[in-house]
Structure formats: structure tokens, C-alpha cells
Amino acid sequence: MNGLTENKKFITTAELKDMGYSYYKIGKLEKNGLLRRVNRSTYENLSYKGDENDFFSAEAFVPNGVICLMSAARYYELTNFLPDTVDVAIERKKKVVTLPDWPEIKIFYFDPVRMDLGVTEVREGDNVFHIFDIEKTVVDIIYYRNKIGIEETSEVLKNYLKRRDRQIDRLYAYAKRLRCEKTVRTYLEVLV
Secondary structure, three states, X not given: OOOOOOOOXXXXXXXXXXOOOOHHHHHHHHHOOOEEEEEOOEEEEOOOOOOOOHHHHHHHHOOXXXXXXXXXXXXXXXXXXXXXXXXXXEEOOOOOOOOOOOOOEEEEEEOHHHHHOOEEEEEEOOEEEEEEOHHHHHHHHHHOHHHHOHHHHHHHHHHHHHOOXXXXXXXXXXXXXXXXXXXXXXXXHHHO
């Protein structure tokens, strides 16, 4: 028994150190095919037995990244569109060193105000990823409508407006903070 949990897909070096592994032992686990280095601070646990989720990979390969735009819309069931990439936002000044072949990750560089607004943490067992909440996702999609496509944008908005748990006040508050309130208001008025 190597002591690695089968419930966690990616493990950071700091977590391995907390579990009592020295750099030497971490190297041995890697050599024995139990760990695969993802980047300087993260390893993929090759003994993982849980469900596969591309968002866990995004979290590992893009530290401090947040699932955004159409990937988040898909997560919240706001679109039937199946993105072939995982959309991940990071702060403008940050750099991503390595990206996996699969899942394909598309990076969006957000300014600090846009990055810090509406981030939630989703835990599935021992695994975790960060995603923008549903209102922030809708505001971002309207803001980036020219990159995403007008049809996709209106589908997301229509599906959002059908939801019972929607919070229009929060949507407007985000739009105001991100200086796109007029655009969001226009879109909502057309659809309501």
C-alpha cells in the first residue's frame, strides 16, 4: 500500500509533504508509475478510482483558474452546446506553463475585478474546482457575446430566465461592477 488516496485525481507537492512524503519518496512514487508530474507543484494520481471530470484537470493545470463562459454555462445547464474545450479564466498577469493534450483548455485573461467576482468552489469528494456562479457566467457571456456568438448568448440568457433560482438583482449588480449594465439591460429587455 502506497498511502495515496484513490479519491483524489490531482495532488499538490504541498499536500504530499503534509502526508509525510519527502521529495525522494515523491520521486519514487513517480518512478513507480503511481504519480505523473503535471507541473512544478502538482501531480496526477494514477491510482485514482473516482469519476473523471475535465474540470479537475483544469484546476490542476491552471492554478488559480476559474471555469468560465460556455463551460460554466454547460455546467449550469444553460446551453445544449457541447464545448470541445474547457474555458478557464485567469488573471491577466498570470502565466500558464503547461497545458494538457486532453482536455483541451482555452485560457481567457480577465482583469482582477472580473476575476474576483462570483467565484464559487465545487467539491466532489476529495476533488475541487472553482467556477463562476450562474449570474456571473451570464454577465460574462453577454460581455463576450461577439467571441461566443449571438445565438449561443441568447440561448444561455433564455435558459437563465426560465430558472426559478435566478437572481436578477445579483445579475444587475455584477453587470454594474463590470461596467456592462446597459448591454445586459438591453439583452434582458429584448427577451422578457
